[in-house]
Amino acid sequence: MKEVWTIAENACKNILKLKVVYFLVACVLILVGSMYRYNEISLNRHRELLLDMSLLLNQVAAILSVLSLTFDIPRELREGIAATFLTKSLGRMKYLWGKVLGIYAVACVVCTLIAIGSYIIYASCFPEPIFLIYVKIQLLIILSAIPMTSICTFCAVSFPEMAAPIIALMAVWFSSLTHRLKIPVLNGGILPDLDLFNMKEHVIYQVDLPWSYILGTALYGVAFAVFVMMLSGIIFRLRDIK
Amino acid sequence: MEEVPVIKTESLSKRYGVLFWKKKNLSLDQLSITVPRGAVFGFLGPNGAGKTTTIKLLMDLIHPTSGSAEVLGKPVWDPSVRRRIGFLPDAPAFNGLMTASEFLNVCAKLLKMSKAERKKRVPEVLETVRMTASADDKLGGFSRGMLQRIGVAQAILNKPDLLILDEPLLGLDPYGRQELKRIIREQNKLGTTVFFSSHILADVQEICDHAAILNRGRLLCSGKLGDLLGSQGISVRLTDGDDLVRDLLPEAKECQKKGPHEWELTFEKTPDSEKRLQELKEKHAGKVEVVEQWESLEDFFFEKIEQDNGGEAGKEAKE
Ligand SMILES: Nc1ncnc2c1ncn2[C@@H]1O[C@H](COP(=O)(O)OP(=O)(O)OP(=O)(O)O)[C@@H](O)[C@H]1O
Ligand SMILES: [Mg+2]
Numbered sequence: 249m250k251e252v253w254t255i256a257e258n259a260c261k262n263i264l265k266l267k268v269v270y271f272l273v274a275c276v277l278i279l280v281g282s283m284y285r286y287n288e289i290s291l292n293r294h295r296e297l298l299l300d301m302s303l304l305l306n307q308v309a310a311i312l313s314v315l316s317l318t319f320d321i322p323r324e325l326r327e328g329i330a331a332t333f334l335t336k337s338l339g340r341m342k343y344l345w346g347k348v349l350g351i352y353a354v355a356c357v358v359c360t361l362i363a364i365g366s367y368i369i370y371a372s373c374f375p376e377p378i379f380l381i382y383v384k385i386q387l388l389i390i391l392s393a394i395p396m397t398s399i400c401t402f403c404a405v406s407f408p409e410m411a412a413p414i415i416a417l418m419a420v421w422f423s424s425l426t427h428r429l430k431i432p433v434l435n436g437g438i439l440p441d442l443d444l445f446n447m448k449e450h451v452i453y454q455v456d457l458p459w460s461y462i463l464g465t466a467l468y469g470v471a472f473a474v475f476v477m478m479l480s481g482i483i484f485r486l487r488d489i490k
Numbered sequence: 491m492e493e494v495p496v497i498k499t500e501s502l503s504k505r506y507g508v509l510f511w512k513k514k515n516l517s518l519d520q521l522s523i524t525v526p527r528g529a530v531f532g533f534l535g536p537n538g539a540g541k542t543t544t545i546k547l548l549m550d551l552i553h554p555t556s557g558s559a560e561v562l563g564k565p566v567w568d569p570s571v572r573r574r575i576g577f578l579p580d581a582p583a584f585n586g587l588m589t590a591s592e593f594l595n596v597c598a599k600l601l602k603m604s605k606a607e608r609k610k611r612v613p614e615v616l617e618t619v620r621m622t623a624s625a626d627d628k629l630g631g632f633s634r635g636m637l638q639r640i641g642v643a644q645a646i647l648n649k650p651d652l653l654i655l656d657e658p659l660l661g662l663d664p665y666g667r668q669e670l671k672r673i674i675r676e677q678n679k680l681g682t683t684v685f686f687s688s689h690i691l692a693d694v695q696e697i698c699d700h701a702a703i704l705n706r707g708r709l710l711c712s713g714k715l716g717d718l719l720g721s722q723g724i725s726v727r728l729t730d731g732d733d734l735v736r737d738l739l740p741e742a743k744e745c746q747k748k749g750p751h752e753w754e755l756t757f758e759k760t761p762d763s764e765k766r767l768q769e770l771k772e773k774h775a776g777k778v779e780v781v782e783q784w785e786s787l788e789d790f791f792f793e794k795i796e797q798d799n800g801g802e803a804g805k806e807a808k809e
Contacts, residue, residue, distance in 0.1 A: 251600050332597070
């Protein structure tokens, strides 16, 4: 288990060391803040607009963070960085779990930063209190990264390096549109139902969401992720490594 | 009890490719070799012979098409066995954002070393490969040879029972090469078996006691260097031996004057001459040095490869 933490810590540190991460977080916060200026265009619905924007961008940030897996794993495999680690007494499955946990930690850090920043911006602009429901919805976004990381891992180990990010992005996109694109088998079958994690209206209209719902959704996400990780592990174990 | 070989492969074959897109030719064809404990084993062959393929199979990075391989008495897919192996890949690449000591610490953690052990061992190996001065520099800024040194450092981190090195001499300056040879010898003295591939045959001949030659995926020969290479005679070096020279000259094949009173004589290798020279050495201790002269590995290598290539070409021409 310790090896998994070592790989996770290493993966997480390497991304959080990049200054561009914080630059992008700052850009997101500027965008969120600028929504306050849209009062006229939006016919005084700039409060809703600002909240919607902060949640949407946080979701995008979560997707981009986990999508980095589809670049990171194939690159480490191609350059032979992974080979050095794998030839220590590290099993392939442990390597994958390490990577997944590391990148998930990155997604958590990035999303939390954006969530806190957006909340401060909101609180300084509008009087309506939204704290608890805001926390719950942001938590759901962070939880949605769990099934998404597993999808990205699966793509990273199963498809060629060029195709992996595109396929992963499409898979995530289709999973988020389950209620609109009713393709049987695919939505809710092969792909997870990411709509379950998207409860933006609750913040905007201040409708409470029970903790039991969040817990249930989290369990669903974890179960899906574990299943996909098992599958990825089997494929990864069969693969030749450069 | 028979001693378990450190590496043992049986009819190991590899065809690259996935599912239906397999390559036509086997990259490794029925390789069976054994590497005894304590050996320094040179694994030779021209480009594309299958050396890296074999090494990757031994490290379980790729899977064999057929055949099996055992390392330290256990099948290669057993992860526990890898903790006792040190491995230097073909072209070592590491995460450029990490510093050398950070990287080695991660490796040490993966090898389940305790914190105290890590604190002691990491500076130790950095010193062994002469990289202490660059310990806190980012790996991204390292040159090819410096990376190679870090690669060697991570390979010897766990004081392995078996060192597998893929072209360890590549990219090193003459000092680096000397040092690497010294490291290999030192490790071997500590009881580590060393298995490495290389194109620098003079170095291989200098440090190896066993060798194998591979060509187009097939093993051409393997064994003790002394058995593979033919003897070219025994040479005797005399210091201050003007009087001895006169006695020995009639039987010598060759005679060279090396200094004012220094001579080098070469003799045919026969049981008789061997015995006589040994006696002479004992009688004039300090004045006489006896060295066996071997065929050069380079000549042997070319001969074998050309024989193999020529044989094939000949067959094709006939058809
Ligand atoms: N990933 C791969 N996919 C397909 N073929 C490969 C792959 N790696 C190696 N080969 C093929 O396998 C054969 C043996 O290659 P290998 O890398 O083992 O040679 P080598 O002896 O290490 O050569 P070199 O001295 O150049 O390092 C070559 O013909 C090569 O084309
Ligand atoms: Mg090679």
